[in-house]
Amino acid sequence: MRRPTASTYHPPAVTANGPPFRLLPRLDEENEFFWTSGAQGVLRFLKCQDCRRFIHPPSPICPICLGDDLAPEAVSGRGEVTSFTVNYQQWVPDSEPYVIGWVTIAEQDDVRLTTNLVDVEIDDVAVGMPVEVVFEHHEDVYLPLFRPVGQ
């Protein structure tokens, strides 16, 4: 079991900090830009250069217009909590509760991330809460997590 080492990590308390274990994605030609964008402190999604829609998860073609001219573009990192759950189940021993959320990005209402809500009192998490991205760095991966705006 590996504890997060990034600056977003705090000792377990009532403040949510994500799970006490991290399973990491394997980087490949399609997903690498997404999982490493945090190195520059920005969140990026593929954007169709023809119909100008963001696409997630990454794909070789735009699923709307079927165009293949796609490029990663930065978004504001702002979004809104669409739903959340506080995980209490001890998937690994002695873990503290953590918050899993769905965050819909500000730029497009059908792009949703499953993520962790961090730097927030568990009791304060609510659907509709405005949030902003923070990154947690593990090896070659920067996980996009979200905290309340203005923390």
Next chain:
Amino acid sequence: MSEPLERRAVISGIGQSDVGRRLGRSELDLTIQAARAAIEDAGLQREDIDGLATYPGGGMGGGGFAGPGTPVVQDALRLSLNWHDGGGEGPAQIRAVMAACLAVAAGLARHVLVYRTVTEGTAQGSGGRRGIGGGGEMGARLSGPFQWLLPFGAVSAANWLALVAQARAAEFGLTRRQLGQIPVNNRRNAAHNPKAIYREPMTLDDYLAARMITSPLCLFDCDVPCDGSTAVIVSHVDYAGDAPHPVCHVNAIGTALRGRPSWDQFDDPTTMAARDAGASMWERTELTPGDVDVAQLYDGFSILAMVWLEAMQFCGRGEGGPFVEGGARIALDGQLPLNTAGGQLSGGRLHGFGLLHEACVQLRGEGGGRQVTPQPEVAAVANGGGPIAGTMLLTRGTG
């Protein structure tokens, strides 16, 4: 609309092995017990079986999830097959039964043995329930769809569906007292099912006091892993008059998936695939939701049965909470008796096929202390959750 092809199929026999928390028997042993019971129930001999199907197929997941594949069962029973099929993709667990219906309708087979076997109780041993990747695989990197979920500790379908439940709480005002009616109802029914895993009474207060797993889902919102095998015989409808028991006619199947096949990108995260599978079933029949006498709706998690009540159009979108409020409407003597053998929450996670089996039991009037009266003529079955959904409408045969 020309007559749906699935109406050329009937369920002529049903069988179920012993069901228990940790039986310590092999998956093949349980499968053969269920299969032989179903073949006999259909009035057939082993030699009559010329088709074989299962979900999800051998090797499709560890931990007692998959059961034996069709080659293993075919060889154990030394079946001579004209058609065979196994697979984990498609309209939920019940997809194997749908495939069998279409095979008999197409003349590829006449009597298909379809089974689903789990040994998750024994595989789990004395330990707790594990999430996907929740232990033992910590060093492995993720590819494919799970890479968008598991890195955030969303390691279990419990987590993914808790997000659905909380979205419903926010949008529709769903309460735990409403959601709890489903596990309480199912437990009440399980008392009349000798094979059910949990049969002792449970009150709404017991439910509300249970430990939280992943809010708002508590322990009793999650089904119970078990060991058991369920088998049905899908036959051509022209066998109906020769079967020793009244057959269950397949009136319509629901197979659609019109939204995105994703746990977190579906256009309406309060419903997901169930909406499409439910709607597409009603598009194939002259029957209506009001004609259904008993419903067996997938309850791997209680929230799924709530979603299914709406997706099958027994109530409007977002109205599932008020629909079950107080519990009377879904009770054995209610307007829509639900999960009459205890569902998976109390009956055990027989993974969709237990619900199908119970639909047939009810249509045949063999439910004993849990039999719905008057004897149902139409039963609805729903399998799956999240981006996975399939439905079937069955009607009672004569004879």
